[in-house]
Amino acid sequence: MRVNPVVKMYYVTTGSWQNDANIQGRVDSEKSDLFGTELFSQVEFYPVDASEIQKLYRKTKNKVSASFNFPNRVLMPDMKGVDQAYTGVLPAIEYMKIITDENGEIRKSLFDDNIRDYQDLNTVNKGIKLTLESDSKDKFAIFNNGVTLVARELKVTRDIFKIEDFQIVNGCQTSHVLFGGRIQLPAEVHVPLKVVVTTDEEVTNEIIKSTNRQTAIKEEDLSALTDFEKKLEQFYVSFEGKKRLFYERRPKQYANESVVTKVSIITRAIQIKAYSSIFIEEPHRAGRYYGTLSKELGGKRLFSPLQKLLPYYFSGYLHFKLDSFFRSGSISSVYKPFRYHILMVVRILIEDGEMPNPTANKMDSYCEKMCDIAWSDVKILNAFKQATIIIDTVGTDDSRETVKTIQFTDNVKSEAKKAVATRKAERR
Numbered sequence: 001m002r003v004n005p006v007v008k009m010y011y012v013t014t015g016s017w018q019n020d021a022n023i024q025g026r027v028d029s030e031k032s033d034l035f036g037t038e039l040f041s042q043v044e045f046y047p048v049d050a051s052e053i054q055k056l057y058r059k060t061k062n063k064v065s066a067s068f069n070f071p072n073r074v075l076m077p078d079m080k081g082v083d084q085a086y087t088g089v090l091p092a093i094e095y096m097k098i099i100t101d102e103n104g105e106i107r108k109s110l111f112d113d114n115i116r117d118y119q120d121l122n123t124v125n126k127g128i129k130l131t132l133e134s135d136s137k138d139k140f141a142i143f144n145n146g147v148t149l150v151a152r153e154l155k156v157t158r159d160i161f162k163i164e165d166f167q168i169v170n171g172c173q174t175s176h177v178l179f180g181g182r183i184q185l186p187a188e189v190h191v192p193l194k195v196v197v198t199t200d201e202e203v204t205n206e207i208i209k210s211t212n213r214q215t216a217i218k219e220e221d222l223s224a225l226t227d228f229e230k231k232l233e234q235f236y237v238s239f240e241g242k243k244r245l246f247y248e249r250r251p252k253q254y255a256n257e258s259v260v261t262k263v264s265i266i267t268r269a270i271q272i273k274a275y276s277s278i279f280i281e282e283p284h285r286a287g288r289y290y291g292t293l294s295k296e297l298g299g300k301r302l303f304s305p306l307q308k309l310l311p312y313y314f315s316g317y318l319h320f321k322l323d324s325f326f327r328s329g330s331i332s333s334v335y336k337p338f339r340y341h342i343l344m345v346v347r348i349l350i351e352d353g354e355m356p357n358p359t360a361n362k363m364d365s366y367c368e369k370m371c372d373i374a375w376s377d378v379k380i381l382n383a384f385k386q387a388t389i390i391i392d393t394v395g396t397d398d399s400r401e402t403v404k405t406i407q408f409t410d411n412v413k414s415e416a417k418k419a420v421a422t423r424k425a426e427r428r
Contacts, residue, residue: 004041007034010048016306017049051305054231063165064107068097070193071159081203084154085196089141092178092189098149099168099175106179112230113150113167113208117253118176128177138188146192147171148211150204154197161195169204170211228303235309236266236316243375245316247271263323266316272302273340274315278347279358283340284409306359310367314374318343321380331384337403338391341412345387346380348416390415 009030011017031043048056073088101107111117119125131143151166168175178185198204229249236247246260248267254260266274277283280301322339325331335342350370356362373379394411395402402408 004039006042006044007040008044008046010046012048012053014050014053016051017047051227051231054234055227064101064110065162065164066098066166067160067162068094069159070094070161070195072190073193073195081198081200083197083199085194087192087194089190090193091187092140092185092191093187095147095175095178095191095193096182096185098163099179100182106176110166110168111172111175113169113204114172114250115208116172117250117255118172119252120255125173125177128174129181132177132181132185132189137186141190141192144174144192145171146194147174148194148196148207150196150198150207152197152199154195163195167204169208226303226305228305228307232303232309232312236313239313243317245313245320247312247316263327264320266320270319271312271316274319274343275312276302277340277343278315278318279311279355281344281413282409283344283412284404284406286340287404304358308358308360308363308367310364310371311358314367314371315343317371317374318346318380321374321377322384325381325384330381331388335388335391337400338388341391341403341409342384342387344409345390345412345416346383348413349383349386349420352417352420386419387416390419 027045031045034040035043068090070086070088070090072090073086076085076087079085099106099110121129128144131137131140136143147168148170149163149166150169151163153164155162174191178191196203196207229247233247233249236245239245244264246254246265248254248265251267254265273286277286319339322331322342326333326336326339347370350373351366353366356366373383390412393415394408
């Protein structure tokens with residue numbers, strides 16, 4: 001049956017699409033006019049802003065395809081937002097075709113949408129390995145929760161499945177253990193496999209969250225799936241040389257990366273504590289479990305989609321530098337209990353003007369000046385030493401309890417602002 005063509009219109013900007021009511025009204029009007037010509041079966045409009053461009057770029061880097069033989073499967077019922085869905089069991093040897101590249105190496109990019117990276121041979125993974133090596137290996141498919149794979153495209157020719165642009169959203173641990181024993185994988189080992197075909201991002205995210213909630217996943221770890229944290233991960237590695245750090249969005253994602261040193265990794269816990277101390281000015285709360293802190297500071301204050309990325313990088317880098325000075329002895333370890341107050345003070349000393357809104361463009365220029373100082377070992381060490389003097393002025397007695405009080409934070413802020421005022425007066 002012949003149908004009229006479909007019109008798809010894209011508005012691309014390096015700015016941010018705000019869903020402005022006036023602009024949306026113009027869009028709706030233009031769509032209505034085009035549809036009214038009766039030349040088109042559908043008229044669609046897609047805004048593509050900076051965030052969407054970055055998302056599309058990440059997809060091009062991770063886009064892969066694979067073919068495998070999947071005879072033991074069942075077609076699942078129709079579901080809203082899902083093009084096709086199958087469940088079944090797949091020979092482990094056949095599963096290797098999905099997770100390995102042409103060089104026989106595991107495709108690390110397939111697991112970017114997992115909550116956690118491979119956790120090495122922890123208790124659970126040792127159990128998986130022992131099952132594969134035991135007389136019960138033929139029962140692997142009923143002992144294991146299996147793998148969930150989400151693809152954007154699927155072609156089925158009899159029993160041959162060809163998938164494109166896919167992610168393994170649950171089953172990272174199983175996949176790595178199977179890969180580790182791939183040379184001696186017996187034919188009787190089968191893997192429970194679920195294949196879901198969808199282009200709906202909301203459906204994909206719900207699949208990821210629901211399948212991972214069946215295991216011991218903390219609620220705060222689910223935020224690692226957000227576009228903001230994925231962008232932040234890429235933003236960290238966009239810096240070169242000594243300025244480059246690595247944001248660990250997923251636990252242990254850099255564990256097997258030989259070029260990544262442990263000290264250059266900024267974990268989610270460090271990121272949350274450093275950012276909340278420097279830009280929310282609540283270092284007294286940094287001693288709490290970061291999951292609790294994340295919930296308390298959630299919403300628009302932490303990892304908000306419209307916030308700038310540079311303040312997060314600056315927070316991580318400043319923590320990294322202070323830690324390096326503690327290790328070298330340039331800053332006495334006596335001040336370790338006050339590390340998050342020191343981070344806050346350094347920001348006040350470096351950039352004492354009014355802090356811009358975290359979503360404003362001014363926030364980037366505000367942080368650029370601070371980054372230039374942080375990247376200079378001499379300048380930032382001097383700033384840290386000035387901060388320790390302020391801590392001494394307030395007092396370091398009963399440090400472990402003192403740092404947890406808002407009164408201590410207020411006293412430190414007050415002394416820091418006095419120091420800035422004195423410095424300005426001396427310059428006049």
